[in-house]
Amino acid sequence: MEAFLAGLFRAPPRAVPAPRGTPLPSLPLFYGRRRxxxxxxxxxxxxxxxxxxxxxxxxxxxxxxxxxxxxxxxxxxxxxxxxxxxxxxxxxxxxxxxxxxxxxxxxxxxxxxxxxxxxxxxxxxxxxxxxxxxxxxxxxxxxxxxxxLLPSDPLDSRNILLEVRAGAGGDEAGIWAGDLVRMYQRYCERNNWKFKPVSCSEAEMGGYKTYVMEVKGKQVYSKLKFESGVHRVQRVPLTEAMGRVHTSTATVAIMPEADEVDVVIDPKDIELKTARSGGAGEC
CATH class of the missing domain: 1.20.58 (Methane Monooxygenase Hydroxylase; Chain G, domain 1)
Structure with missing residues (x-):
C-alpha cells in the first residue's frame, strides 16, 4: 500500500527540452493573444x-x-x-x-x-x-x-509527544512555559484531539520547568511539527517589582510517535553471570 501511495503522489514527468538549434515560434503568434x-x-x-x-x-x-x-x-x-x-x-x-x-x-x-x-x-x-x-x-x-496530489510527509498522520522546557529567564521562563502548555492544550481541544500529561516538573513561582504530554488525533504532527524550536516573550513579568521588561524563552520539541515493534529475544542470546561477595561483609 505504501508503494502504491508513493507512486500516486509522485511528481509529474518533466518536459523534454527541444534539441539545440530548434527554431522558436515567431513572437506574433503569442504577443497580444488573450489567454x-x-x-x-x-x-x-x-x-x-x-x-x-x-x-x-x-x-x-x-x-x-x-x-x-x-x-x-x-x-x-x-x-x-x-x-x-x-x-x-x-x-x-x-x-x-x-x-x-x-x-x-x-x-x-x-x-x-x-x-x-x-x-x-x-x-x-x-x-x-x-x-x-x-x-x-x-x-x-x-x-x-x-x-x-503533492507528496506529503509520511509522518504527518502520526500522534506526537510534545515537550515544553523552560529556558533563559529564571522564574519568568517557567511561567512562560506554563502559558505555552495551556495554549497547546486549548489548541488540542479546538481540534478535538486527545491529550494527556506524561511527565511534568512544576516551577516554584508557577508554570513548569518541563512538561511532556501525549497528543492523539487526526493530522497532529502535520499541524504541530513546525512548532519545534525556541519561543521567546518580552513582557513585564509578575515577578518584576520595578516594571522592567524581561526576555524569557522556552523550548518546544515535537516528536512523532514511533511504530510499535515486537522484539523477540532468543534465550540462547542471553548471558547470565552470578557472583557473590568474597569478604566478611558488614552488619
Missing amino acids: RRPSSSVVCMAEPYLIAKLDSAEKAWKEMSVRLADPDIVSDPSEYQKIAQSVSELDQVVTTYRQFKDCERQLEATKALEKENEGDPDMLEMIASELEALSNQLAELEEKMKFL
Whole structure:
C-alpha cells in the first residue's frame, strides 16, 4: 500500500527540452493573444497524468473501502487501522475528483444548451454567465486536485509527544512555559484531539520547568511539527517589582510517535553471570 501511495503522489514527468538549434515560434503568434480558459475536454487532454492518477486513487479508495468490511480485516485491529487511515487520506482526493467530474458534465450540458438557444439573446446571456462560473469552478477544482496530489510527509498522520522546557529567564521562563502548555492544550481541544500529561516538573513561582504530554488525533504532527524550536516573550513579568521588561524563552520539541515493534529475544542470546561477595561483609 505504501508503494502504491508513493507512486500516486509522485511528481509529474518533466518536459523534454527541444534539441539545440530548434527554431522558436515567431513572437506574433503569442504577443497580444488573450489567454482563454480551457474547457473541460481541454483540461483532461492537457493533464493526462493528473486524470490517470486520480482514476487510480478512486479505484484504490473503492477497493480499500470494500476491504474494511472483510471479517478477516476487522478481526485484525492493526491492519484495520492501517487500511482505514489509507482510506481517510484518499477521502478528500476522491471527493474533489468527483466534484471535478460533476462540474465537467454540467459544463458540457450547458454548452449543449447554448447551441440549442442560439436565437435567444436573453437566454444566451444567462448561459454565458453560467459557463463562466462553471469554467472558474473547474479551474479551481483542478488546482485543488494538483495540491492534494503533492507528496506529503509520511509522518504527518502520526500522534506526537510534545515537550515544553523552560529556558533563559529564571522564574519568568517557567511561567512562560506554563502559558505555552495551556495554549497547546486549548489548541488540542479546538481540534478535538486527545491529550494527556506524561511527565511534568512544576516551577516554584508557577508554570513548569518541563512538561511532556501525549497528543492523539487526526493530522497532529502535520499541524504541530513546525512548532519545534525556541519561543521567546518580552513582557513585564509578575515577578518584576520595578516594571522592567524581561526576555524569557522556552523550548518546544515535537516528536512523532514511533511504530510499535515486537522484539523477540532468543534465550540462547542471553548471558547470565552470578557472583557473590568474597569478604566478611558488614552488619
